Amino acid sequence: MGIPVSLTVNGAGVAREVEPRLLLSDFLRHDLGLTGTHVGCEHGVCGACTVLLDGEAVRSCLLFAVQAHGHTVATVESLAPDLGGATGAAAAGPGHGALHPLQEAFREAHALQCGFCTPGILMTLVPFLAEHASPGEAEIREALSGNLCRCTGYKNIVDAVVLAARRAAEAA
Amino acid sequence: MRAGPHWLGERVRRLEDAKLLTGRALFTDDVDLPGMLHAAFLRSDDAHGVLRGVDVSAARARPGVVAVFTADDLGDYWRPGPALVPPPPIPGLVFNSATQVPLARGKVRHAGEAIALVVAESRYLAEDALGDIAVDVAPLPAVTDLEAALAEGAPLVHEGFGSNVAAHARQVKGDYAAARGGAYRVIRRRFRYDRGAAAAIENRGVVAAWDAKSEELTVWDTTQAPIPIRNGLAGMLGLRESQVRVVAPFIGGGFGPKIMMFYPEEVLVPWAALRLGRPVKWIEDRQENFYATTQERLQIHDAELAVAEDGAIIGVHDVFLFDTGAYDPYGLTIPINSQCTLLGPYAVPHYDSTFTAVFTNRPIVTPVRGAGRQHGVFVMERLLDLAARELGMDRVEIRRRNFLPPDAFPHDHQILFQDFAPLTYDSGNYGAAMDRAVAAIGYEEFVRTEQPKLRAAGRRVGLGIVSYIEGTGIGPYEGARVTIEPSGAVRVATGVGTQGQGHFTTFAQLVSDVLGMDPSKVQVITGDTREFHWGTGTFASRGAVVAGNAVHEAAVRVRAKVLKLAADALGADERELVLACGSVQVRGDPGRAVRLGDLAAKANPLRGAVTPGTEPGLEATAYFGPARGNAANGVHAAIVEVDPETCQVAIRRYVVVHDCGTPINPMVVEGQVQGGVAMGIGNAFYEELVWGENGQLMNASFMDYLLPTALDVPAVQIEHTVTPSPLNPLGTKGVGEAGAIPAAAALAQAVEDALGGAVEVLEIPLSPNRLFDLLHGGAGGGGHAVSPAARETAAGRGTGVAE
Numbered sequence: 001m002g003i004p005v006s007l008t009v010n011g012a013g014v015a016r017e018v019e020p021r022l023l024l025s026d027f028l029r030h031d032l033g034l035t036g037t038h039v040g041c042e043h044g045v046c047g048a049c050t051v052l053l054d055g056e057a058v059r060s061c062l063l064f065a066v067q068a069h070g071h072t073v074a075t076v077e078s079l080a081p082d083l084g085g086a087t088g089a090a091a092a093g094p095g096h097g098a099l100h101p102l103q104e105a106f107r108e109a110h111a112l113q114c115g116f117c118t119p120g121i122l123m124t125l126v127p128f129l130a131e132h133a134s135p136g137e138a139e140i141r142e143a144l145s146g147n148l149c150r151c152t153g154y155k156n157i158v159d160a161v162v163l164a165a166r167r168a169a170e171a172a
Numbered sequence: 173m174r175a176g177p178h179w180l181g182e183r184v185r186r187l188e189d190a191k192l193l194t195g196r197a198l199f200t201d202d203v204d205l206p207g208m209l210h211a212a213f214l215r216s217d218d219a220h221g222v223l224r225g226v227d228v229s230a231a232r233a234r235p236g237v238v239a240v241f242t243a244d245d246l247g248d249y250w251r252p253g254p255a256l257v258p259p260p261p262i263p264g265l266v267f268n269s270a271t272q273v274p275l276a277r278g279k280v281r282h283a284g285e286a287i288a289l290v291v292a293e294s295r296y297l298a299e300d301a302l303g304d305i306a307v308d309v310a311p312l313p314a315v316t317d318l319e320a321a322l323a324e325g326a327p328l329v330h331e332g333f334g335s336n337v338a339a340h341a342r343q344v345k346g347d348y349a350a351a352r353g354g355a356y357r358v359i360r361r362r363f364r365y366d367r368g369a370a371a372a373i374e375n376r377g378v379v380a381a382w383d384a385k386s387e388e389l390t391v392w393d394t395t396q397a398p399i400p401i402r403n404g405l406a407g408m409l410g411l412r413e414s415q416v417r418v419v420a421p422f423i424g425g426g427f428g429p430k431i432m433m434f435y436p437e438e439v440l441v442p443w444a445a446l447r448l449g450r451p452v453k454w455i456e457d458r459q460e461n462f463y464a465t466t467q468e469r470l471q472i473h474d475a476e477l478a479v480a481e482d483g484a485i486i487g488v489h490d491v492f493l494f495d496t497g498a499y500d501p502y503g504l505t506i507p508i509n510s511q512c513t514l515l516g517p518y519a520v521p522h523y524d525s526t527f528t529a530v531f532t533n534r535p536i537v538t539p540v541r542g543a544g545r546q547h548g549v550f551v552m553e554r555l556l557d558l559a560a561r562e563l564g565m566d567r568v569e570i571r572r573r574n575f576l577p578p579d580a581f582p583h584d585h586q587i588l589f590q591d592f593a594p595l596t597y598d599s600g601n602y603g604a605a606m607d608r609a610v611a612a613i614g615y616e617e618f619v620r621t622e623q624p625k626l627r628a629a630g631r632r633v634g635l636g637i638v639s640y641i642e643g644t645g646i647g648p649y650e651g652a653r654v655t656i657e658p659s660g661a662v663r664v665a666t667g668v669g670t671q672g673q674g675h676f677t678t679f680a681q682l683v684s685d686v687l688g689m690d691p692s693k694v695q696v697i698t699g700d701t702r703e704f705h706w707g708t709g710t711f712a713s714r715g716a717v718v719a720g721n722a723v724h725e726a727a728v729r730v731r732a733k734v735l736k737l738a739a740d741a742l743g744a745d746e747r748e749l750v751l752a753c754g755s756v757q758v759r760g761d762p763g764r765a766v767r768l769g770d771l772a773a774k775a776n777p778l779r780g781a782v783t784p785g786t787e788p789g790l791e792a793t794a795y796f797g798p799a800r801g802n803a804a805n806g807v808h809a810a811i812v813e814v815d816p817e818t819c820q821v822a823i824r825r826y827v828v829v830h831d832c833g834t835p836i837n838p839m840v841v842e843g844q845v846q847g848g849v850a851m852g853i854g855n856a857f858y859e860e861l862v863w864g865e866n867g868q869l870m871n872a873s874f875m876d877y878l879l880p881t882a883l884d885v886p887a888v889q890i891e892h893t894v895t896p897s898p899l900n901p902l903g904t905k906g907v908g909e910a911g912a913i914p915a916a917a918a919l920a921q922a923v924e925d926a927l928g929g930a931v932e933v934l935e936i937p938l939s940p941n942r943l944f945d946l947l948h949g950g951a952g953g954g955g956h957a958v959s960p961a962a963r964e965t966a967a968g969r970g971t972g973v974a975e
Binding site: 019021022029030033034035036037038039040041042043045046048075076077079080099103106107108110112113114115116117118119122140141142144145146147148149150151152153154155156157158 | 674
């Protein structure tokens with residue numbers, strides 16, 4: 001009953017046989033072990049499971065794995081690939097320069113608390129920032145409005161996006 | 173003694189963030205073990221009924237299903253959960269204890285109550301098998317309305333008690349009945365504050381694995397209380413406590429329900445893993461979370477305030493009902509918090525407060541961020557607003573008139589708090605917090621100039637400003653162990669779990685200050701019973717106070733060992749030594765120094781003699797248990813604009829002045845406050861679990877139960893006043909719940925003000941529909957329409973953030 005799927009995940013080719021009903025979120029988390037993509041509601045509201053499908057932010061809980069056949073998926077693990085395998089002290093300590101600039105801005109602005117919704121928020125904002133070089137607060141809040149965060153009250157996330165955009169502009 | 177930077181009170185960036193940001197932090201659902209099975213629970217469709225039979229034969233026959241269990245399959249393992257919090261010693265108190273069961277037997281008492289457990293090769297297969305199970309329930313009328321529940325002849329949730337009364341308690345100070353006669357005015361209203369969901373974005377989950385060779389059980393659990401879970405599981409399963417390791421890894425938000433124990437899933441998943449000899453995982457889905465995770469907040473208060481002509485509070489009389497749901501494992505924590513928090517920062521000479529906790533056919537109620545404090549603040553602040561209006565007094569003035577003065581501490585309120593200690597405020601400076609808030613929100617300017625100008629232009633803008641106390645930092649105790657390793661790395665182990673509060677950073681800061689090193693060199697471990705196995709958990713805004721002071725004390729003891737050893741090694745007097753940059757130096761002679769790691773190695777010799785009585789290593793364990801909780805305080809102030817046509821409320825500004833004593837990391841404190849306000853805004857405007865008469869939840873999804881989004885929560889301007897607590901060495905008070913507690917009271921006052929006194933807001937949440945009904949005298953209003961106003965249809969969500 002398995003259906004063969006092949007796709008590109010975080011730059012690498014992946015081929016598996018899956019049940020037609022397997023959610024893309026479960027495929028990424030459990031078949032591929034990419035547990036950075038989190039599942040909060042499984043009905044497409046909370047946004048925690050957001051990944052990029054061909055560069056566009058999508059809810060991986062609202063897609064079947066078979067629908068990703070032939071496509072390219074990027075998860076939060078793709079943002080700072082050099083940190084793979086880093087454990088406690090190494091990942092937490094100074095010299096975490098391998099973080100993606102948006103991740104770095106999140107850390108500086110204290111834009112996460114429990115961190116459960118954070119991967120989905122990052123994957124929502126990465127394509128947003130690619131299309132909005134210098135977004136205003138209202139635009140940022142609109143872009144964020146499809147991701148639920150229960151801890152932060154959003155303010156510091158908005159600040160982090162402003163910070164990341166400013167840095168990108170300065171670097172350009 | 174200390175040199176170099178000082179970390180207490182600094183905005184140190186969080187040490188745990190890199191893991192969380194890169195998706196490499198371990199959450200419970202990320203645990204993946206060889207041979208792991210997956211569990212799913214069949215839950216009751218009925219809120220109330222006689223459970224006549226469960227047929228699981230078809231489910232057992234489904235390929236891929238490994239086992240199916242009902243209550244009858246559990247044998248002696250089936251027993252009701254523990255009563256977590258015994259009732260406090262209040263004279264005349266009635267308490268009927270009924271705790272949740274692992275799987276329903278004989279009766280179902282709320283929709284979502286677990287009836288059967290399926291264990292299968294995948295979660296998909298386990299859920300398939302749920303559909304194979306036939307349940308025979310004879311429905312009974314559901315108990316949903318608190319007042320009807322207490323009427324003669326009402327259906328009973330627990331027949332054995334003869335009524336639906338879960339508890340009844342009265343706490344009295346002074347003689348309200350006698351004092352009331354001397355009042356200039358008595359203000360009396362009914363207030364209602366409805367039930368919501370904690371809605372952590374991570375649902376609950378349990379993974380358990382039994383290792384037959386080492387005879388050890390490991391359980392990963394999304395709990396706020398890993399150590400009590402371990403102890404309880406060991407007892408239930410007949411294992412030694414040391415055979416059970418409970419790990420609360422990164423937790424995706426707690427907010428209270430994850431301190432509840434034992435959930436049926438926590439009892440059954442480890443049992444199934446032992447019985448089946450394979451690891452078992454259960455992860456709650458969002459719909460289950462709406463039924464199977466505890467909730468909070470429905471209370472109905474009939475309260476009155478007696479005031480003198482000058483606004484002085486003579487006394488308060490309050491009688492309230494509290495919905496405890498189908499079971500009451502958490503005792504009376506919530507209603508006692510309500511009872512105590514109502515007194516606020518005020519001198520209240522006479523107080524008479526009675527509550528009745530009521531069993532209903534709804535999910536179990538346990539504390540959710542605020543834990544009943546919201547209700548106390550809402551009732552008192554609303555009564556003060558109404559009194560100010562009747563007396564023609566300014567609302568800030570009536571509060572100032574009644575604040576306990578700075579020299580009133582310790583102040584004994586003569587009633588008992590949730591920790592069974594007398595409700596005694598340790599310290600506070602309430603007028604100073606109010607002054608800061610009045611200045612920050614621009615109260616005088618707004619009331620005198622801005623509001624009249626905007627009103628003249630037809631805009632309905634209003635301001636709300638309220639005070640509150642949060643009792644925090646209660647016992648009994650927490651502990652910590654600080655170890656300097658030969659590498660020079662420092663490990664801190666503590667028993668509390670962490671759900672996003674920043675403990676990895678704030679506890680590291682406390683140690684850094686004492687041992688003279690950068691916080692990034694300090695590794696904090698929380699929530700793993702193998703690392704530390706004494707403690708109670710993370711709840712009631714107590715982590716920074718109780719665990720924080722234990723961490724500090726353990727570090728102080730390690731420093732004493734360091735100094736003693738270094739004095740020997742360097743041939744110097746301890747008083748000449750300085751700890752900095754991971755080493756000990758002789759002051760003024762940087763050449764004479766020794767690394768902490770080298771001292772740690774020296775403290776653990778492989779050969780040779782030591783002085784008898786010497787303890788090895790540079791390690792110390794300390795515990796902290798306060799005699800009683802302490803009182804954090806603050807003021808919330810908001811400016812809102814109401815659209816009279818849509819009844820949407822836009823929050824234009826929001827100011828919080830907060831006093832949590834000594835802040836360890838102001839960045840973390842402000843994050844807690846901003847996030848708490850977001851939850852308070854949700855409570856105030858959107859979050860209501862809506863039940864049908866048959867006890868069915870009508871909005872069990874994030875499509876229908878609205879959490880505030882980035883469009884709804886403004887940036888909160890946060891200011892601190894600092895009144896250290898004399899009850900602990902660091903002077904800290906808790907902050908975790910402060911943002912959520914007074915928000916509804918502040919916003920209710922602001923909306924009333926915006927509408928020029930046309931309505932009284934007496935019920936929360938204040939959805940656009942409810943506000944519309946208030947303005948137009950509709951049935952669902954719950955409050956008073958003082959005069960008619962706008963006439964258009966209300967729709968959609970409540971607020972928007974200021975442009």
